[in-house]
Amino acid sequence: MPAAVQHRRPRRNRVIRTLAVVGTGAAVLALPLIGATTASAAGSSATTASTTLAGYPNNLDGWIRESLAIMHEKSIPGTYNGIYRNLMRESSGNPRAINLWDSNAAKGIPSKGLLQVIDPTFKAYHVDGTSFDIYDPVANITAACNYAAARYGSIDNVNGAY
Template identity: 70%
Template structure:
């Protein structure tokens, strides 16, 4: 048997032990990191989606025409979305306008309407206090009451009967003899005046307007109009 001399075991100092521990720990950490972290290539390959070829509805590969149609459809969808956004904005504006109008209507409903301005009172027509004014005022009353007669017919008979004097009195004819003398512009006796007096005028025989309208009313009933009288009536 050969004679082998065993080498003397080396003596490890504390420093050697610490160094060996550090090296061992670093080696283990590197091994774990290498094992736990996959390579960039492996990660990319693991997460990359499988390539899928586009197909049509019947399962066949898309043709060039199908791709063009899909492009048109996508653009149409995009246009619709854009149009939808615009419509939404317009609707918002319309809604805001409706709310504003509604508030305006509510405010108007709350405010009490202004009273309509009163119509100005009609200024009463003025007539001269003379023969011309008396005839004109009498004609307006006659027109309102439907009594016929003209300015010429009234003026002509007045001048013949009293010469335009409203206080003229006949004290010599048959009426005067009977105690009922004719008086006024158109020489009317009291019974005739009472029977044909026109409402709205003074109930006084010698009042110019009352005398003219009562005589014209009497003449209208007996002769058709004062215009038809040319002599004593």
């Protein structure tokens, strides 16, 4: 077709396409954050009670709060925000998360659970009164916070992989 006859798309269509791409990208980036907090609660409530044995909600908020109560009893420092920030970075709030690609995994000891703890660290820093299951959210959080307290002073001082 000669250049004079070619149809040009109006500028408006390009703007609409750009907005659609940007909106989709934002939704894709936000989905793990939104899904992590709601999916954890929804996924676990389908197979377990809506509260833990200690009476906390069986979701991310309840697991953190129960861990903090145990940590307080055992004089392990840490705050809700410090735990939440680290577990969102490490597992996006998925208590069944497992890292099968890093250096620990290459050695045969993958990082597991909400705060991505390896088995030897979990065993060494396990806190009495919690489960011995590394995937148990409260046990994972509490052991990881115990380790972080020994190594960094508190989980609040951890701002990257630890």
